[in-house]
Structures are given as structure tokens and as C-alpha cells.
Amino acid sequence: DAGVIQSPRHEVTEMGQEVTLRCKPISGHDYLFWYRQTMMRGLELLIYFNNNVPIDDSGMPEDRFSAKMPNASFSTLKIQPSEPRDSAVYFCASRSGQSPNYGYTFGSGTRLTVV
Amino acid sequence: GENVEQHPSTLSVQEGDSAVIKCTYSDSASNYFPWYKQELGKRPQLIIDIRSNVGEKKDQRIAVTLNKTAKHFSLHITETQPEDSAVYFCAASIANSGYALNFGKGTSLLVTP
Numbered sequence: 087d088a089g090v091i092q093s094p095r096h097e098v099t100e101m102g103q104e105v106t107l108r109c110k111p112i113s114g115h116d117y118l119f120w121y122r123q124t125m126m127r128g129l130e131l132l133i134y135f136n137n138n139v140p141i142d143d144s145g146m147p148e149d150r151f152s153a154k155m156p157n158a159s160f161s162t163l164k165i166q167p168s169e170p171r172d173s174a175v176y177f178c179a180s181r182s183g184q185s186p187n188y189g190y191t192f193g194s195g196t197r198l199t200v201v
Numbered sequence: 202g203e204n205v206e207q208h209p210s211t212l213s214v215q216e217g218d219s220a221v222i223k224c225t226y227s228d229s230a231s232n233y234f235p236w237y238k239q240e241l242g243k244r245p246q247l248i249i250d251i252r253s254n255v256g257e258k259k260d261q262r263i264a265v266t267l268n269k270t271a272k273h274f275s276l277h278i279t280e281t282q283p284e285d286s287a288v289y290f291c292a293a294s295i296a297n298s299g300y301a302l303n304f305g306k307g308t309s310l311l312v313t314p
Contacts, residue, residue, distance in 0.1 A: 117299050129245070129290060129304040136299055144202075177244065181300065190300075192244040 090193035092178050098199045104166040107196045110159055111180030119190070120153055120163050121177040129177075135161065136183070147172075168200045203228040205293050207305025215313055220281050222308045224291035225273040231293040233300055234267060234274045239288045239307075248289075249276070281312045 091110040099105050111118045120132040133143040138155045146153070150169070155161040165172055175197050181190030204227040214220050226234075235250035251258045251265045251274065258265050262281075267274040278285055288309050292302040 119301060128306040129302075131301050131303065134299055134301050141299060142301065183299070190247075192246075194244050 090178055090180050090191050092176075092193035092196050094196060095194060096197045096199075098201065099168055101169055101200055102167045103200075104164065105168045105172075105198060105200075107163040107176050107178075107198070109161045109163070109178030109193060111161070111178070112182075112191060113159065115180035115182045115190075116158070117181045117183055117190070118155060118161050119179045119181075120161070121179065121192075123175045123177060123195075124173075132163070165198075168198075170200045173198055173200050203231060203293055203295070203303040205291060205303050205305040207291050207308060209308060210306065211309045211311070213311045213313065214281055216281060216283060218281055220276075220278045220285070220310055220312075222276045222289055222291065222310075223273060224275070224293075224305050225271075226293040226303075227272070228293070228295065229269075229272065230295050230297075233294045234265070235292050235294075235302065236263075236265060236276050237290045237292065237304075239290065241287075245290060278310075281310075283312050283314055286310055286312045 093108045116137050119134040121129050123129045132145045133153045135155045153163045175195045177195045178193045179190045207224045232253035237245035238248045239245045249263050251267050262279045264277045288307045290307045291305040294300045294302045
């Protein structure tokens, strides 16, 4: 298995532009999580899905952020419009609810820079 | 919501010494406590975890202890090596949240030869 795949690895965009981050979870995993990592705030949970349904989006910073999971193998995190304070590394992770191992696998992350 | 505090934020030890990182959590319903290691520019990697029905777990040079009453848990690394240098994160989660993780702020461990 290729693991959790995120794209792009790096994104540089200008303030005000729309940014879309993509994630392909591990096949068979029914939970998908989006995290954001910054020096100041550490690793923060933004939103998670179970069976493609958003369960908890209380971590989404504001209405500029939205996430979707149209099918079991794909999720997007969109920021519109982007702002410099959105600069961070965004990680996607997935896990299987059927696995006795509660730990999950992170993708390689997308480093977003908004200038 | 769950609040996880982690200390110290930085830790420097000499090769061969032990390192201890401590975390506290606020929600008594939390029942799963993993530890992640993150090297510079890399993704967090699970190194060990413990469930609330267990007080201690060991895997070679790494051990984790959990005190449910006091709501704190610790990571112990013995015989440290330079390749143990990284940022370590503790986390706590609750079963009915899909095991979404609430992370501590991290500990930057430096092991000097």
C-alpha cells in the first residue's frame, strides 16, 4: 500500500487566491482526518470524516475553510480566500475503525505558503 | 474539549542517558494515548501507544506509563542515541470521537554524542 497520499507537497500562493489540498487515504480506511501544523499552535485537528461523512468540523478556523470527501478514496481541503496566516503544513491521516490498532497513518503533508 | 499539556518543550541529553517527557490531559473520558516522533520536514510517526486499561507498555528502549487517576502519562526513552533526536508529540483521544487526536505542543529532543 502506498500509504496516505497528499498533493501537492508544496504550494505557494498569493493572498486572496483559492487553494485546494488533496488527500487519498489508505484503501479500506473509513476515518479521515485533516490536521494543520504551525510552530505557534502545534498540530490542530481541523475536521474528520467517517465513511465520507463529516463528523466534527469544530476545528475549522473560519468560513474560508471547507472540506469535502466525495468518495472513500478522495478528500479535499479548500481555503478561499487564502491569507498569510494560513501558512502551515497541512496533514491528512486515515485509520480503520475495524482495526484493533487505534493509531493512524499520516500523509507526507502539504506545506502551504501564502504571500 | 480535551486539553493536552506537554513538558518540557525542549530537552537535551547526552547519548546513553534517559529522556522523560510528560503529558497531562483534561478529559477523563480519554482512553487512548499515542506518542508520535517527527523528524524535521517529515510526517509524524507513531512510536508507541497505550490504552486506558493498561498502566505501562514497553517496546525495546521506549516505554510509556499512564496514571488515569492523575490524568498524566509519560514517555521514557532509555539508552538514547543521536538518531532519537526529533520532536515528540503526545496525544489523547476518545473512542466516541473516532479517536481524533488532541496533541500536546511537542518536545524537541536533542541527543548529543
